[in-house]
Amino acid sequence: MDAIATEGLTKHYGLPRWWRGGSARFAPIRALDDLTIAVHAGEIFGFLGPNGSGKSTAIRLFLGFIHPTAGRAHVLGQDVSTAGAALRGRIGYLPGGIALYDSLTGTQLLDYLGAFYARPPLLRDSLVERLDLSGRDLGRPIRDYSRGMRQKIGIVQALQHDPELAILDEPSEGLDPLMQRAFYAILDERKAAGRTVFFSSHVLSEVERVCDRVAIIRDGRLVALESVGALLARRRRHVEARLDAPAPALAAALAALPGVSAFEARDDRLAFGLDGDVAPLLRLLEGAPLADLTIEPARLEDAFLELYDEPAP
Amino acid sequence: MSGILFRRTWAAQRVRLLLVMLALAVWGFLLPVVYATFGKEIGTLVQSGAFANVFDVLSRFTGGDVFSIRGTVALGLVHPIALALVAIQVIGFAAAAVAGERQRGTLEVLLARPLERRVLYATLLAATVLFAALTEAAVLGGIVAGALLFGVAGDLRAIDIALCWLNAVALFGTLGAISLAASVSFDRLGPAMGIALGVTLVGYAVEFLGTLWPDAAWLRPYSPFRYFQPTRILAGTFELGDLLVLGAIFAAAVAWAAWVFPRRDLAAPS
Missing domain, CATH: 3.40.50.300 (P-loop containing nucleotide triphosphate hydrolases)
Known part of the structure; x- marks a missing residue:
């Protein structure tokens, strides 16, 4: 009941x-x-x-x-x-x-x-x-x-x-x-x-x-x-990766990954938004020259604000 | 009726009620004292013809005087001081009982309990009638005590005193029911109190004008005060019709409140 x-x-x-x-x-x-x-x-x-x-x-x-x-x-x-x-x-x-x-x-x-x-x-x-x-x-x-x-x-x-x-x-x-x-x-x-x-x-x-x-x-x-x-799970996470050395091929592959948006590559630093499943990203990063990786969890606040930014139903 | 709510209402009102009852008892007590002390002299003055018109007009309106013990009892009940004191307790309480709680936001807390709105209303109505009964008993108790103490109670009959009390309770019970009906109909105290005081003051003014000004006499049946006649009762003429009219107004006010209150929206307190 x-x-x-x-x-x-x-x-x-x-x-x-x-x-x-x-x-x-x-x-x-x-x-x-x-x-x-x-x-x-x-x-x-x-x-x-x-x-x-x-x-x-x-x-x-x-x-x-x-x-x-x-x-x-x-x-x-x-x-x-x-x-x-x-x-x-x-x-x-x-x-x-x-x-x-x-x-x-x-x-x-x-x-x-x-x-x-x-x-x-x-x-x-x-x-x-x-x-x-x-x-x-x-x-x-x-x-x-x-x-x-x-x-x-x-x-x-x-x-x-x-x-x-x-x-x-x-x-x-x-x-x-x-x-x-x-x-x-x-x-x-x-x-x-x-x-x-x-x-x-x-x-x-x-x-x-x-x-x-x-x-x-x-x-x-x-x-x-x-x-x-x-x-x-359906909301955008913010991902930031710092590499030991610039990796243009990796950057291009990441930019083309489904769900990635607002991609920025600056020297050894990559930053982007990620919608949906995180597993394809982790597979791509496997073996990459990573110095640091931060995946900020999606927050309810973002989901809430996103729903409120959409046009009224 | 809810015993829990009734006990809480009693606890919240008892100090004011006791003060009002004390004031009314003192007021009532003083009247036989005045009668015992000056009644004979004033009676002689009236019989002499001097100021006869003034006394006649005043006694026509109030139905009371201080040169007979019956007139003294009637004066004790119908004098504006006594009416105002009873109104403070009975009408003041009833008008604020629901609208005041709405305005403060506490009605919401109360109605979130397993308490039906009709039960809440019935409990507050019972408290209103009880307050009317106690305040009127206080003024009559004071009068009787004063009359007995000063040895001027000879002409008074217990049955007449009881009927005066019943008539007064019927009047203020009715005004209280009207006030409570206003209280359940509004979300704010101002309009509820305005209607309650409006009905009372306009009713009193109509009766005042109707008794003093023959051209306005036709208005008197529309005033609840017209049906409060202690002078007639003390003269041995009790009219059941007065109680029936007040009872009908009381029933109409209760019917309105019982219909409106459970059906109306209680929006969020502002």
């Missing part, structure tokens, strides 16, 4: 056509258009896109905060438009830029929000310890918390009841590098326990680090949906 499955999920805001009478000025805002994705149970799924691309709209549709204009969404096997509160009892949610009850202490907040669930907050102590929230921190009113502390409390409230599906919107925002590392370890543990994590982020390095698959949306439309590995 997929943890999340959508089919043509669409959300437009604005006045209905009969009301605006064809005026372009009041044309609807297409927040999400025809989104069809499947998030497999037990995976960490990254949902990427810049501000205003429709990430939060999709998340809000999954949680039933807003209603689709068209299409359907099933979460944990239930139709979100009819499932209601019971479904949300199986989900943990961290909103982006979370707002909390400032007058409560950390402990009071976690007790309050946790009390709505049938499941006890089994993971609270472990999460609090991993995220370095001391008893003193939890005893202070939330109004005194820094942004990072608020985010940590937000993560604990989302995961403390061991939800089957965690929906996290920009979860590492405000966390320092140490806490980010602790958070990634928590995500790995969620996955190892068979739980699903759906997570939106701007931080492409963290998505690359923790996610199994990613969906990239642009202007409300899905532009890519595949595993991080597959996405990277």
